[in-house]
Amino acid sequence: MSPRSGARGSPARTAPRARHHVVVCAALLVVALPAAGCRDANDPADSPAPGMSAGASRQGAADGVITLPGNAAAESLALAPDGTLWVAENDVGGVARIDPAGTITQHRLSVGWDHLSGIARAGDGTVWFVTTTHIGRLRPGGEITRVNFGYPGGITVGPDGAAWFTTSSGSDPAIGRADATTGKLSMMAVLPSTIGLPDDSITTGPDQAVWFSQVAKEQGGPDGIGRVSVEGAYTSWPLPPGTAPRSITAGPDGALWFTQRGGIGRITVRGEVSHFPVPQAERPNCVVAGPEGAVWFTTATKVGRLAPSGEVTLWSVPDAMELSALVAVPSGGFWLTDSKADVVRRFSPPR
Numbered sequence: 001m002s003p004r005s006g007a008r009g010s011p012a013r014t015a016p017r018a019r020h021h022v023v024v025c026a027a028l029l030v031v032a033l034p035a036a037g038c039r040d041a042n043d044p045a046d047s048p049a050p051g052m053s054a055g056a057s058r059q060g061a062a063d064g065v066i067t068l069p070g071n072a073a074a075e076s077l078a079l080a081p082d083g084t085l086w087v088a089e090n091d092v093g094g095v096a097r098i099d100p101a102g103t104i105t106q107h108r109l110s111v112g113w114d115h116l117s118g119i120a121r122a123g124d125g126t127v128w129f130v131t132t133t134h135i136g137r138l139r140p141g142g143e144i145t146r147v148n149f150g151y152p153g154g155i156t157v158g159p160d161g162a163a164w165f166t167t168s169s170g171s172d173p174a175i176g177r178a179d180a181t182t183g184k185l186s187m188m189a190v191l192p193s194t195i196g197l198p199d200d201s202i203t204t205g206p207d208q209a210v211w212f213s214q215v216a217k218e219q220g221g222p223d224g225i226g227r228v229s230v231e232g233a234y235t236s237w238p239l240p241p242g243t244a245p246r247s248i249t250a251g252p253d254g255a256l257w258f259t260q261r262g263g264i265g266r267i268t269v270r271g272e273v274s275h276f277p278v279p280q281a282e283r284p285n286c287v288v289a290g291p292e293g294a295v296w297f298t299t300a301t302k303v304g305r306l307a308p309s310g311e312v313t314l315w316s317v318p319d320a321m322e323l324s325a326l327v328a329v330p331s332g333g334f335w336l337t338d339s340k341a342d343v344v345r346r347f348s349p350p351r
Contacts, residue, residue: 064346066102074337074344076119076200077325078127085327085335086127087344088119095119095129095138098344107138109146118155118200120163122180128163130155135165135178135185149176149185153199159208160230164188166197166212173197175210175228189234194221198246200286200325203256207269211256213245225258225267237271247286249295253308257295259284264297264306278304278312290328298323298336303347315349 068074073091080086083100093116097105109116109131118130125140130152138144151168158164163178173191178184191197194217201213205227214224214236222238223245239245245265248258255268263277264284278284283299290296290305297304301320305313317323321340328334333348 066098066104066344068096068104068342068344069106070342072096072342073115073339074342075117075324075339076129077327077335077337077344078119078121079327079329079335080121080125083329085344086119086121087337088116088129090115090117090339093131095127107142107144109136109144118153118165120155120157122157122161122163124180126180128155128157128178130165135163135176137163137178137183145183147178147183147185150174152176153197154202154212156202156204156210158204158210158230164202164204164210164228166202168197175202175212175226175234188232189228191226191234191236194218195224195226201246201248203248203250205256205269206250206254211248211250213248213258215244216241225256225265225273237267237273239265239273247284247297249288251295252289252293257287257289257306259287259297264295264312276306276310276312278314280314285323286325288326288328290334291332296326296328296334298326303334303336303349305349313349315347317345317347320345 068089069092071091072089074087075090076088078086085098087096087098089096094106094108116129116131120128122128127138129136133148133151134146135149135152136144136146149167153166155163155165161180165176167174167176172193173195174187175189177186177188195214196217198213198215203211205211209227209229212226214226216223220241222241223243224236224238225245226234226236228234242261244261245258248256251257255266258265261283263275264287266274284297285299287295287297293308295306300322302314302316321338323336324339325337326334333346336345336347338345
């Protein structure tokens, strides 16, 4: 892409490679929670399975809108290779599974789980998620495990297959890791106390590391983009004060792309930063890699495309209220979460 403005960044701080990790001594607790609305995808469409709640629904995806339970406040979104969607429902405290036919299966969490935000799907079908105070995972068979761990904000499946997450456990922000086999939690890197880690602001990069957004805690302080290797080495690059980076993703060009105030930012693995303004004073909420070598993003009521040429195009989404996450569908178009409307929307930009 041709940046409209750019500057080469220098690492603000590089920590030595960590040789020892702080292991959190907390066991994962098994929570035997059956799905609230459960029907096998191979069952006849008109034969609900025992235990399907009154709130469960089956709705064809062809109409472009799948309705979630009231006050779900859908946040993060993950798409499985078979077309199954996984949705983090913030306010009802649950993980929703939506099969390709539109059948919703609710996996509700126990009382006291607070709000559920970030979600990530591993290659073995495990779904990892974070709540206000917990790291959790939902296994393919429906078993949910959890551990109380500070104040996590975002989660991703790292290059080593483990779940990596941001947290504000204690006085300092940190990057943690949950082992994919044992579930053991480790503190991989403790970050400067002067920065904060926004929710849903971590991703796996193209360079065997995890990348995340940083915001200054004090007004006028530099924001930034951080990186932690699988060994625990921390590096960061400063951004101008007020940039306010948040959602971040690995782009189709081998760089990292992030949302910021007034536009979309790009940083190479060498720390070269570019900024692309979004017109009409739209604030991007989420950014992902999409088709045609472009990056795509949501605003409150629009879907945007940032082309390799640097051109930005916006499309209004009918009836949208507050679009949060989006994920590209291999066959074309996108799935979007609308947190205020309590729906998941299928959207294809017009040609």
